[in-house]
Amino acid sequence: MKAKPAEFIISVAIVALGAAVAVGTTRLSGGGGYARIGPNAAPAVVAGALILLGLWLLYEALSGGWRNAIADSPEARGEHSFLTSAFVWVSVGLFAEMLLIDRAGFVLAQAALFACVARGFGSIRPARDSAIGVVLGLGVFLFFVKFLNVNLPAGWLKPILGTAGI
Amino acid sequence: MADTFHLLLHGFSIALTPFNILWGLIGVILGTFIGVLPGVGPALTVAMLLPLTVKLDPTGALIMFAGIYYGAMYGGSTTTILLNTPGESASIATALEGNLMAKNGRAGPALATSAIGSFVAGTIATVLVTMLAPLVIEVALKFGPAEYFALMVFAFTTVSAVIGSSTVRGLTSLFLGLFLGTIGIDGQTGQSRFAFGVPELLDGIDVVVLAVGLFAVGEALYVAAYSSRLEEKIEQLKGSLWMSKEDWKRSWPAWLRATVIGFPFGSIPAGGAEIPTFLSYATEKKLTKYPQEFGKGAIEGVAGPEAANNASVTGALVPLLTLGIPTSATAAILLSAFQNYGIQPGPLLFQSQADLVWGLIASLYIGNVLLLILNLPLVGIWVKVLTIPLPLLYAGILVFATLGAYSLHQSVVDLLTLYVFGLLGFVMRRWDIPVAPAIIGLILGPLAETQFRRALAISQGDLSVFITQPISAAVLGVSALLLIVPLVFSLVRRA
Numbered sequence: 322m323k324a325k326p327a328e329f330i331i332s333v334a335i336v337a338l339g340a341a342v343a344v345g346t347t348r349l350s351g352g353g354g355y356a357r358i359g360p361n362a363a364p365a366v367v368a369g370a371l372i373l374l375g376l377w378l379l380y381e382a383l384s385g386g387w388r389n390a391i392a393d394s395p396e397a398r399g400e401h402s403f404l405t406s407a408f409v410w411v412s413v414g415l416f417a418e419m420l421l422i423d424r425a426g427f428v429l430a431q432a433a434l435f436a437c438v439a440r441g442f443g444s445i446r447p448a449r450d451s452a453i454g455v456v457l458g459l460g461v462f463l464f465f466v467k468f469l470n471v472n473l474p475a476g477w478l479k480p481i482l483g484t485a486g487i
Numbered sequence: 488m489a490d491t492f493h494l495l496l497h498g499f500s501i502a503l504t505p506f507n508i509l510w511g512l513i514g515v516i517l518g519t520f521i522g523v524l525p526g527v528g529p530a531l532t533v534a535m536l537l538p539l540t541v542k543l544d545p546t547g548a549l550i551m552f553a554g555i556y557y558g559a560m561y562g563g564s565t566t567t568i569l570l571n572t573p574g575e576s577a578s579i580a581t582a583l584e585g586n587l588m589a590k591n592g593r594a595g596p597a598l599a600t601s602a603i604g605s606f607v608a609g610t611i612a613t614v615l616v617t618m619l620a621p622l623v624i625e626v627a628l629k630f631g632p633a634e635y636f637a638l639m640v641f642a643f644t645t646v647s648a649v650i651g652s653s654t655v656r657g658l659t660s661l662f663l664g665l666f667l668g669t670i671g672i673d674g675q676t677g678q679s680r681f682a683f684g685v686p687e688l689l690d691g692i693d694v695v696v697l698a699v700g701l702f703a704v705g706e707a708l709y710v711a712a713y714s715s716r717l718e719e720k721i722e723q724l725k726g727s728l729w730m731s732k733e734d735w736k737r738s739w740p741a742w743l744r745a746t747v748i749g750f751p752f753g754s755i756p757a758g759g760a761e762i763p764t765f766l767s768y769a770t771e772k773k774l775t776k777y778p779q780e781f782g783k784g785a786i787e788g789v790a791g792p793e794a795a796n797n798a799s800v801t802g803a804l805v806p807l808l809t810l811g812i813p814t815s816a817t818a819a820i821l822l823s824a825f826q827n828y829g830i831q832p833g834p835l836l837f838q839s840q841a842d843l844v845w846g847l848i849a850s851l852y853i854g855n856v857l858l859l860i861l862n863l864p865l866v867g868i869w870v871k872v873l874t875i876p877l878p879l880l881y882a883g884i885l886v887f888a889t890l891g892a893y894s895l896h897q898s899v900v901d902l903l904t905l906y907v908f909g910l911l912g913f914v915m916r917r918w919d920i921p922v923a924p925a926i927i928g929l930i931l932g933p934l935a936e937t938q939f940r941r942a943l944a945i946s947q948g949d950l951s952v953f954i955t956q957p958i959s960a961a962v963l964g965v966s967a968l969l970l971i972v973p974l975v976f977s978l979v980r981r982a
Contacts, residue, residue: 327918335659358939360675360676363936364669374662378656389653390652399717403712410711411708411711411881434885434889438878442881454886457883457886471541
């Protein structure tokens with residue numbers, strides 16, 4: 322019986338993770354003192370368990386598929402088929418935020434995130450979404466910086482936010 | 488008993504200070520709002536707000552978090568009934584009958600019976616928490632590291648193996664969480680584990696990043712990819728909100744039965760509010776005088792499960808406060824809120840932090856009253872929340888989710904980790920691997936490891952300590968049975 326590729330890959334990945342943890346564990350020092358149990362004991366148990374569970378998943382994948390899993394076809398789950406563009410837009414939003422937050426500042430980074438995610442969910446009004454993102458980001462920024470005294474990067478907007486006394 | 492009453496009165500004197508009332512009110516409003524939003528659960532909300540706790544005093548912050556925790560249970564039922572998209576997993580049973588009632592133009596009574604039922608069950612469960620907690624503490628004070636370790640193993644077993652569609656996938660999720668829990672500096676020897684020289688990893692993986700990554704980023708990726716272009720139909724809220732005499736007569740026995748079913752599931756670490764809601768639904772279906780209405784919108788089928796999930800989430804506060812053992816993802820994140828203040832819940836908490844604990848318990852009584860008001864007369868406002876377009880809703884969720892992760896250390900590394908956990912969350916959602924065990928594993932794993940090593944230090948390395956102590960042996964035995972029996976059954980069935 323042929324396994325579903327995804328189930329096969331995930332099962333193997335779990336085994337591989339377990340093996341990697343096992344290798345890492347050998348570099349940790351063992352137990353001393355009364356307990357004779359050191360920092361390497363818990364990782365060793367985790368490594369063993371992950372390898373066993375991965376093998377078990379692999380066995381299920383190879384013998385008719387994982388048991389009691391949700392349906393493979395999106396239609397049977399009441400969903401539409403995988404929309405690559407939606408997935409990519411949400412991811413782009415998160416990476417744009419990572420790139421921007423320390424340079425352009427919190428407000429602009431969140432606005433970019435907001436616009437990209439909205440796009441990913443099918444919005445066709447990027448100007449409106451960006452505007453909402455700026456307003457939301459600014460509101461959160463002011464609340465955190467003014468009210469909670471949590472520091473967030475002002476970035477490129479520093480001149481404006483700075484003259485406003487922030 | 489008189490003593491407990493006295494302590495509770497003292498708790499009210501703390502919970503009724505203006506600031507704490509305000510935090511409680513903010514908590515229940517946020518909780519209801521979040522509960523109403525499809526796809527956002529209480530665990531995610533508390534996780535996103537966790538970084539705020541550094542600026543608040545612990546009592547106020549925990550009162551707010553508790554408000555979010557059970558406020559979300561109230562709000563979730565509104566979404567379930569009107570949208571047929573369960574806001575959180577404990578509302579799935581309600582969806583069976585509640586949405587059908589709404590389709591028949593009986594949305595009002597369905598919302599009323601779930602709000603009043605939640606209030607009745609939540610209040611009775613709070614009384615039970617008040618009475619039970621001091622008793623559990625008496626016992627728990629005698630527990631040593633071996634007993635604690637055994638109880639944590641029990642909690643691991645129930646949340647991963649018993650709940651959910653597959654034991655092996657539940658356990659896989661649990662051990663992923665346990666692995667993440669070992670990353671960072673070992674608390675007892677100072678040795679760094681699996682940090683690969685990345686300074687951000689030395690502090691360990693923060694539960695906020697994991698929970699927000701799995702729940703918010705993973706969910707957003709999944710919904711965007713698979714269901715963002717679906718048409719959603721919101722049922723109209725027409726007709727009277729009031730329940731007829733007949734509705735009352737059919738609802739109240741269901742509320743009480745559900746409380747009896749729900750509370751124990753929350754309070755013995757048997758994890759999750761889903762099982763009791765389905766049990767309550769099955770019970771009502773069996774006992775009803777109107778079996779022909781089930782599957783067409785029977786009011787008992789809404790009243791029971793809604794009351795059961797509130798009784799169960801309130802019951803979960805017993806092991807959380809008295810033993811420091813969380814039995815759900817939300818409870819695990821509440822535990823981490825305590826830890827942020829350097830407070831470890833457990834029997835000693837009731838002595839060292841009596842103001843906080845009793846203030847928190849008293850706030851539950853107040854919160855349930857506030858929630859009844861918020862959810863009955865004001866239900867119209869929450870219905871409007873459902874009309875927020877999906878693109879704006881999820882964009883907003885991610886703005887707050889990334890804010891929660893970034894404000895931990897103002898570090899882009901946390902945002903990258905968040906995305907990695909988001910991908911993991913997507914994979915787990917798509918291939919039906921539960922995420923709650925991973926979160927409980929991350930937070931409870933290091934605690935279990937500490938208790939294990941302490942127990943062995945006391946016994947001078949003798950492993951038999953776990954099976955020679957009667958309580959520890961019994962609890963470990965039950966955990967083993969819970970794992971093995973279903974396995975044997977499935978093997979026998981196949982043979």
